[in-house]
Amino acid sequence: MNHKIHLAKLEHIGLRGVANTWIKSYLENRSQSVKLNGVTSNSKTITCGVPQGSILGPLLFLIYINDMHTAFEKCTVHHFADDTNLLFSHKDPRTIQKVMNKELVYLYEWLCANRLSLNVGKTEFILFQPPKIKLENRIVLKLNRTKIFASYKIKYLGVILDHKLTWKHHINELSKKLSRAVGMLYKIREFCPRSTLRSLFFSIFNSHLSYGLPVWGNADHILINRLINLQKKAIRAISFADFNAHTSPLFKKQEILTLTDQYQQNLASLLWDLDHEKLPNSLLNLFCKRNDAHNHYTRMSSSGKYSVRKFNTKRYGQKSFQVEGSLTLNRLKSLDIYKNSSSKTAFLNKYKKYFLEFY
DSSP states (O other), rough: OEEEEEEEHHHHOOOHHHEEEHHHHEEEEEEEEEEEEEEEEOEEEEOSOOOTTHHHHHHHHHHHHGGGGOOOOSEEEEETEEEEEEEEEEEEHHHHHHHHHHHHHHHHHHHHHHTTTOGGGOOOOOOOOOOOOOOOOEEEEEEETTTEEEEEEEETTEEETTTTOOHHHHHHHEEEHHHHHHHHHHHGGGOOOOHHHHIIIIIIIHHHHHHHHHHHSOOHHHHHHHHHHHHHHHHHHHTTTTTTTSSHHHHHHOOOOOOOHHHHHHHHHHEEEHHTTTHHHHHHTTTOOOOOOOOOOTTGGTTBBBBOOOOOSSSSSSSSSSHHHHHHHHHHSHHHHHHHHEEEEEHHHHHHHHHTTTT
């Protein structure tokens, strides 16, 4: 991050005068040296970057790259800290290749203008496509004369996306982590009280199982069943039950929801925010209330329920968050525990008890 460019950007967004001078004083006139085997190198003046570990560091970096989206014509840019993604969709793969190569030229020009470098070796792209459609020609992108080939899976924010969105690779990796956790629970359970064992379950098992669950939790039941079986093994481990013991009473005694019900509860948590307009616009825009879809007064439009998008084919889109969310929220709005809850926390507690009653 070049200091002069950064200060100019801060001035452009309105941080001028004394405030800009204060940031300049904070960034400049810093030096660093290296100490190795008792020998210290000469000090060198730092001309770029921000102090590592500082509170302002992440914020200043985000401001520095915040105008990256202005460099592109057709791509949508998504940032999470220093992880940047470009998104473009089209039915014709040749158009995708043509447009993306042009956009990558704009990206390289923006990077040069802002004196930033990009690790091309860590840059990859994935082409999402229907399961039964194969490409005639392989798509290759170029960034600064370096070729980038398509990946069949990528890891983004801890979730593995595959090019057909089956979540197979993510669940495979998750199964390995959970299997190791189950083994650890069995080995350690003789050396700690049950309360501690339950805490370890949430720490080393359930934390992995529940991460990103609303995203991949609606995958094919064959894949989900692998995780359900591992969850049952974990419950038997912390309950000191036999390897083939019936698990429903164990889940109820431990007050832990099954994976299927955890998915429904996590989804309900997001849908509560949707119904109370607390979700980001990128998710809010996926949904539409029935009374907003038309001006006709009908029984359904006055119910406050959401329209369910119809797809031309049953194969694609039916398990999407957009469809599943609308259907689930419409069901929730019919439940007394939803209608009579004064807060999200109260509703989720009631919803958990609602599930446990059937165990």
